[in-house]
Amino acid sequence: MSDRFELFLTCPKGLEGLLIEEAVGLGLEEAREHTSAVRGMADMETAYRLCLWSRLANRVLLVLKRFPMKDAEDLYHGVLDIEWADHMVADGSLAVEFSGHGSGIDNTHFGALKVKDAIVDKLRTPTGERPSIDKINPDLRIHLRLDRGEAILSLDLSGHSLHQRGYRLQQGAAPLKENLAAAILIRAGWPRIAAEGGALTDPMCGVGTFLVEGAMIAADMAPNLNRELWGFTTWLGHVPALWKKLHTEATERAAIGMNKPPLWVRGYEADPxxxxxxxxxxxxxxxxxxxKVYQGEVGTFEPRPDQNQKGLVICNPPYGERLGDEASLLYLYQNLGERLRQACMGWEAAVFTGAPDLGKRMGIRSHKQYSFWNGALPCKLLLIKVNPDQFVTGERRTPEQRQAEREQAAYDQAPTEPVERQYNKNGNPIKPAPAPVVEQARLSEGGQMFANRLQKNLKQLGKWAKREGVDCYRVYDADMPEYSMAIDLYHDWVHVQEYAAPKSIDPEKASARMFDALAAIPQALNVDKSRVVVKRRERQSGTKQYERQSAQGKFTEVSEGGVKLLVNLTDYLDTGLFLDHRPMRMRIQKEAAGKRFLNLYCYTATASVHAAKGGARSTTSVDLSKTYLDWARRNFSLNGFSDKNRLEQGDVMAWLDASRDEFDLIFIDPPTFSNSKRMEGIFDVQRDHVQLLDLAMARLAPGGVLYFSNNFRKFVLEDNLSERYAVEEISDKTLDPDFARNAKIHRAWKITAR
Structure with a gap:
């Protein structure tokens, strides 16, 4: 075999420029850049060194042969022409990977099969021995790349991808691959910062990938030093003595690096x-x-061990896949920006994100941006120098004005008692350095306008809510069409539902307005950002609105009309309490004394709790969901009610058909549509409401009252119902001031026997 080989180094898309610099530094010659790869010439020592030391490559492929091919037969014979006995034993194991298409081969599995057949046929012995297939840990991993009619046949020296260093056996929900993390660190200038003795911290470290990769760079540790299995281990062309020499050198370098005083490397993670x-x-x-890794929220992490220590803050915040996801993460990015401004003055920062618009909301300008790919997702690396000149603040000011403000702030913060003065060598007093001024990011013009509207609504509705004993109410409901969302206060929490923008609205403008509004909410409503929950509400089908969105299991206690209720603001699209039905619940409380109350499609049975509060003789609540009935049980328990309140799990229509009980007061608030697996058929409120009401009225005692409501905007009550029952629409009487702007939020009727 030749002393020099052609090598192909593959890498994630976007890392080619960094990889070619690294590979040339490790000895690759005649290097050229390709899509997701670097190509060049090297001897065996360089090939081994690249396997051991490349922090960026996925694989190191040693090219065995290039040959033109027109069809599958050319492929077979081109592979057959190799002296495979120089590379593996006849009874060894083999894996073949094939990429590309053309020349009559459009199926990579078929192409790999032709390559395998040629190798097996070449090595088959007269006694029948032949290589076997092992896709996991083969003796030899062969790769054939088909590129515009040319076949490039290579031996994979790496074995498993080089990004698999071996230390990360446990990972979080959305981990970065190790070589991508290393590339981000290199782009962020970490090798330079580490050489200067700088610190490294990740405030959202997950399972620590940035920290480990950064420490290995700082300690001069080869990224694949501890790997045991290689693609060349059982290759007959392997030179063990040469490999041992390089591995020993790398081991010695790591020992020297690890014996140095360790740099300050710290990670913080909110998820325990x-x-x-x-x-x-x-x-x-x-x-x-x-x-060292500690548990802590982004808003509380303290990166610097002392005032003089500087370094790099690096992180990969979550960035969501939809606008609604991004909106819910706005406060995370804002908190990150605040901590950088408050605790990391003079540091450098690197924020890797697939949502650059969120990055802009940190309140600090990036001085450089680099494009990367995280799998198929385009991402940006934002590089930031944390100093006041980069802070995004209010009005623009001259450098002289900024300096005057800093000096004034330093004077204002100076201690009042006498302090020991310091002098320079000429005997002149040394002027103390001004303390840094941490400036808060301002609201945009649109954000300020939105904040003004919220404050106006809060002032008006707050007085009413306090008077009525209500601490959960709607403070905004798409009052301004360009800010299409509903905002509800739940005691000291804020629940935001963003409505999907019409297709006619530019998604970027809709996103920007959403971010402006979310930035304004904590300021306008005087709540902490951690207590703002953001969701996206779209057109729902079936029971989608009741499906689990998260699994935090956190319940918050709220009150209305003397009743305490539990809401869950995070786990479902709805919270367990329909605020618009508050007047109906209060009406039921006033009318329930001594009555038998039936609540159909009861959800979390909040109306039943009000009935019990009003002195109902008994309550019966029916719903198909065990989850919501358990929730209802907790609502009853919270108010001290239990014995006389029945909770029935079942399909409402079937339950009514089977029931022979009588009730004096009935409330029905059905879903628009339901196709649950636990019920027979499909419920459609427009189609089925007559049958539903007939069944319910059959259970109504003489002199009783049935209240029926629903939220289907196009609903039309069947005319012939008024021929059998006394029907009165009371929709306008079931709206409180917080829903006055949205008269179509629901419709309601009072129905009695004639």
Whole structure:
């Protein structure tokens, strides 16, 4: 075999420029850049060095042969022409990977099969011995790339992808691959910062990938030093002595690096479930004495060990896949920006995000941006120098004005008692450095306008709510068409539902307005950002509005009309309490004394709790969902009610058909549509409401009252119902001031026997 080989180094899309710099530094010659790859010439020592030291490559492929091919037969014979006995034993194992198409091969599985057949046929012995297929840990991994009629046949020296360093056996929900994390660190200038003794911190460290990769760079540790299985281990062309020499050198370099005083490398993670996996990964990498991980929220992390320490803050915040997801993350990015401004003055920061608009909301300008790909998702790396000149604040000011403000702030913060003065060598007093001024990001013009509207609504509705004993109410409902959302106060929490923008609205403008509004909410309503929950409401089908969105299981207690109720603001699209039905619940409370109350499609039975509060003789609540009936049980318990309140799980129509009980007061608020697996057929409120009301009226005692409501905007009550029953629409009497602007939120009727 030749002393020099052609090598192909593959990498994630977008890393080619960094990889070619790294590969040339490791000895690759005649290097050229390709899409997701770098190509060049090297000897065996360089090939091994690239396997051991490349932080960016996925695979190191040694080209065995290039040949033109017109069809599958050319492919077979081109592979057959190789002296495979120089590379593997006849009874060894083999794996083949095929990429590309053309020349009569449009199926990669078929192409791989032709390559495998040629190798097996070449090595088959007279006694029948032949290579077997092992896709997991083969003796030889072969790769054939078909590129515009040319076949490039290669041996994979890597084995498993080089990004799999071996330390990350536990990972979070959306981890970065190790080589992408290394590339981000390199682009962020970490090798330079580390050489200067700088610190590294990740305020959203997950399972610690940035921290481990950063510490390995700082400690001069080869990223694949501890890998045991390689693609060349059982290759007959392998030179063990040469590999041992390089591995020994890398081991010695790592030992020297690890014996240096460790840099300050710290991670913080809000999710307690990820702390131990992160520590386990760090321990497997052999870096426990370099890296420490703590549990903590973004808004509370303190990166600097002392005032003089500087370094790099690096993180990969979540960025969501839809506008609604991004909106809910706005406060996370704002908190990150605030912590950078408050605690990281003079540091550098690198924020890797797939949502650059969120990055802009941190309140700090980036001085450089780099494009990357995280799998198929285009991302940006925002590089930031944390100093006041980069802060996005209110009106523009000259540098002289900024300096005057800093000096004034330093004077205002100075201690009042005498302090020891310091002098320079000429005997002149040394003027103390002014303390940095942390400036808050301002609201945009649209955000300020939105904040003004919220404050106006809050002032008007707050007085009414206090007078009525209500601490959960709607404070905004698409009052301004360009800010299409509903905002509800639940005691000291805010629940935001963003309505999907019409297709005629530019998605970027809709996104910007949403972010402006969310930035204004905490300021206008005087609540902490951590207590704002954002969801996106679209047209619902079936029971989608009742499906679980999250699994936090956090309940908040609220009150209305002397009743305490539990809401869950995070786990479902709805919260467990329909605010628009408050007047109906209050009406039921006033009318329930001594009556038998029936609540159909009861949801969390809030109307039943009001009936019990009003002195109902008994309550019966029917719903198909065990989850909501359990929730209802908690609502009753919270108010001290239990014995006389029945909770029935079942399909309402079937339950009514089977029931022979009588009730004096009935409330029905059905879904628009339901196709639950636990019921027979499909319920459609427009089609089925007559049958539903007939069944319910059959259970109404003489002199009783039935209240019927629903939220279907196009609903039309069947005319012939008024021929059998006394029907009165009371929709306008079931709206409180917080829903006065949205008279179509629901419709309601009072129905009695004639």
């Amino acid at each position: 479930r990820l702390i131990q996996p992160a520590r386990n990964n760090i321990e497997r990498a052999g870096l426990s004495h370099w890296i």
